[in-house]
Each structure stands twice: as C-alpha cells, then as structure tokens.
Amino acid sequence: MGYQQNNLGVQLDWSDFDELDIHKQQNKSALQSFTLTRVGDLLNEPSEHNEWVINDLLLRGGFSLLAGKPKAGKSTLTRCLAQAVARGHEFLGRTVKQGGVLFFSLEDHRTMLKKEFQRLGADSEDKIWVHCGSVNGDRYGILERAIEAHEPSLVIIDTIFRFTRCFDTNSYTQVLEALTPVSDLARKTGVHILAVHHAGKSERADSLDSVLGSVAVHGSMDCTLLLRRTSEYRIIESQQRYGHDLPPTVLEYDPCTGWIESGSLLENIETQRLGSQILELLENADQALTEREIVDSVSGKTTMLRKSLRSLVESGKVNRSGTGQRGHAFLYSSIVE
Structure with a gap:
C-alpha cells in the first residue's frame, strides 16, 4: 500500500483511488449497456419463438422454482427431471427437448445420490454432471464456468439458498441480491435453471403463499412448481409467467424404479x-x-x-x-x- 500526506494533513491510501477507478469503470460499463428503445421500434422487432426444455413448462433461458415441504419428494422429482431431460423422455405429461444437465445436490450424500440414479437406470452415456456438498468461493463464477464447459440445457440447484448463502430469506433485498445473478446467468447462457426451495409448514389458500420467505422468491421466477404431500397423494401444480399452468395433478411413484409420472388431475x-x-x-x-x-x-x-x-x-x-x-x-x- 502507498500512503501520502495531503495538504490538509490527512493520510491517503492509494488503494482507495484504485477502488474508485474500479467503481468508475463498472459505472461506465453499466451506462454503456443501458439503452432505451422507442416503442415503435420495439414493435417492429422480429418476434422471438419461445424454446422449451419442458414444453409449456420450463423455458429455455428461464429461471424456475420447485418448492415443497421437507419429505414432499422434491429431490426425487428433480432426479427424475434430470433423467428425463438427459434422455428426452416425457415429463409430467409434457414433451422434453433432450440435453445435458448440471445437478448441484448440496444436501444429499454422494453415495445416496449414486444409489438413486442407479435405481432410475442412469448409465455412463447420460449427460448428467453432479456435484455434492457445498460450493465455496465465487459461486456464481463457478456456476458460469461449469455451464460454459458442459453446455447443458438444464441446471438444477438443490437447494438454492444453500448455494447463494442467503440466510435471511424474509429480506426482500437480500433475496433479490442472491437470485438476480442466477436469473441473469440463465438469460445470458440460454440455460434453464431450476432452483429448489422449501415451503412453509402451514397450509395457505393461495399456493404461492406457501413458499418460504419473501415474495421476492417466487416473484423472481418464470415458473413456480409447488409440490405437496397429503395422507393420500403427492400433488404438483405450477404457476407460469410463460406457458400454461399445470393444474393440481396427482403424481404416481414407482418404488421399484424411483420414477415419478403424472397421474390424474386432483379435481377429477x-x-x-x-x-x-x-x-x-x-x-x-x-x-x-x-x-x-x-x-x-x-x-x-x-x-x-x-x-x-x-x-x-x-x-x-x-x-x-x-x-x-x-x-x-x-x-x-x-x-x-
């Protein structure tokens, strides 16, 4: 560090000026990336065709949430989703575009994950890359480099706030700060990122209110999948920003293979x-x-x-x-x- 006495007798640290230069460069970059488009020009732009990882459910370049109480079956569902995308098999009654999957399993043991994928019939040909345990250091940078290296269609992060290290999920500001880099990365790379999170213990009239924490959690999402378990059924539904909502649907679970399939509508x-x-x-x-x-x-x-x-x-x-x-x-x- 370099210090210099100014004419006011205050000792200056040259690193302070270095930080100022960095902030100036960041602000300049932000200004350069900010543009305003007249609505007439916007209307004349060619329409983009939505591309789906899961038809009408998970949008390419989108950010989604899977929320449910502990033991509702979130991890089981995400493993089935990973296998379905890797092989291009139908999932929840909807067609799937085949592609690779990055699976961040931050709460499961490696041996358990191996056993469950074996039960699903996974093999060495499946393009699923897994990570078990915590992600330390520059987590967002690590995620971006992993996406660049493997070019997946889908990234699953189980659970999202263990990955982002946001421990106050009731804070609107902290939740936004944690989720925005993930959402931006999905848009930038064209990969769909599915975030797994917990639901609260109490039942709510509006299913979205069951998502634990600030409204910024589901407010940041293009799709929110809600999984709940009753004494008789496991039920899934979705609320979509794009595509069509999945109505409350009973899931059918095969204990021999570990596979979950879409069953009848709960209403029926x-x-x-x-x-x-x-x-x-x-x-x-x-x-x-x-x-x-x-x-x-x-x-x-x-x-x-x-x-x-x-x-x-x-x-x-x-x-x-x-x-x-x-x-x-x-x-x-x-x-x-």
Whole structure:
C-alpha cells in the first residue's frame, strides 16, 4: 500500500483511488449497456419463438422454482427431471427437448445420490454432471464456468439458498441480491435453471403463499412448481409467467424404479371420491335430500361437492326432482337399478 500526506494533513491510501477507478469503470460499463428503445421500434422487432426444455413448462433461458415441504419428494422429482431431460423422455405429461444437465445436490450424500440414479437406470452415456456438498468461493463464477464447459440445457440447484448463502430469506433485498445473478446467468447462457426451495409448514389458500420467505422468491421466477404431500397423494401444480399452468395433478411413484409420472388431475379424483360418498349417503337415506343436506353430511369443499352432485345427475346415477325455486329446493335420491 502507498500512503501520502495531503495538504490538509490527512493520510491517503492509494488503494482507495484504485477502488474508485474500479467503481468508475463498472459505472461506465453499466451506462454503456443501458439503452432505451422507442416503442415503435420495439414493435417492429422480429418476434422471438419461445424454446422449451419442458414444453409449456420450463423455458429455455428461464429461471424456475420447485418448492415443497421437507419429505414432499422434491429431490426425487428433480432426479427424475434430470433423467428425463438427459434422455428426452416425457415429463409430467409434457414433451422434453433432450440435453445435458448440471445437478448441484448440496444436501444429499454422494453415495445416496449414486444409489438413486442407479435405481432410475442412469448409465455412463447420460449427460448428467453432479456435484455434492457445498460450493465455496465465487459461486456464481463457478456456476458460469461449469455451464460454459458442459453446455447443458438444464441446471438444477438443490437447494438454492444453500448455494447463494442467503440466510435471511424474509429480506426482500437480500433475496433479490442472491437470485438476480442466477436469473441473469440463465438469460445470458440460454440455460434453464431450476432452483429448489422449501415451503412453509402451514397450509395457505393461495399456493404461492406457501413458499418460504419473501415474495421476492417466487416473484423472481418464470415458473413456480409447488409440490405437496397429503395422507393420500403427492400433488404438483405450477404457476407460469410463460406457458400454461399445470393444474393440481396427482403424481404416481414407482418404488421399484424411483420414477415419478403424472397421474390424474386432483379435481377429477376428488370428484369421483366425493361422488362415491354422496351415492352411499343417498342409498342409505330414508327420503330424498336437498343439496344443503348433502353438503352438510359429506366432508369436502362445497364447490367440489356441488360439482360431484351435478356429475352424478348428468351420468344418470342420481335422480333430481323439484323446481329449484325458493321454497321448492331440488331433491336428490339414488336411482335403484
């Protein structure tokens, strides 16, 4: 370090000036990259065609989130996703563009990861590169160099805030500072980056509210995949900035192969389940029941119960009588075959 006494008697460190020069260069570079385009010129630009890693779900150059509670099946789902992309196999009922995958597994043991990929049928021909454990040093630089070296279609980071070292996920500012370099890297390289994160313990009316931390977490994403587990099902849904939302869908898991596939829509399964309970209620009833009496007697969401009841009437399994007018409510009874 070089020091010099100025005419005010203050000792100066030349490295301070070096830092000032660096900041000036950074500001100059930022100004050079900043441009304004008139809207007329924007409208005349040729339209870009969206390219997908997973059709209508994961956009090339996009940044997405997979959120779920511990033990919901996030790691299992990401391994299946990696295998599907490496081989170009359908995933969650959608077509896949084959490509390489970088898999940052920051919480799993290496031996466990090996065992699970073996169970999925992975082999030496699959273009999947894995890293287990922490990433130290210039994490964003390491990620960028890995992308340049292997040219993958997809990068999976499990979990994102263990990678970025952002420990206050409730801070909007800190979350943005942590996620923006990752998002910018996805745009720059054309690679899709999937970030894995945790959901909160409590159930929320809006699925997005279950994502743990600041709204900046899912607000930074092009696609948010939400995975939840009930006593009966594992359910996945998506909310998309681009593409079409994946409605709540029950996943089917093969314990022998470790593979997850898309099953039926949750709404269809619930309609069928509630329909069976309504039929049982009507078959054991001494008289026809009103819709209100049915809704009060069967456990379930009112909207789903009403839909199930209409479906039973339309399919000829339940008889509906009455006018449905005030004082003359519809009455429902089972049809004896």
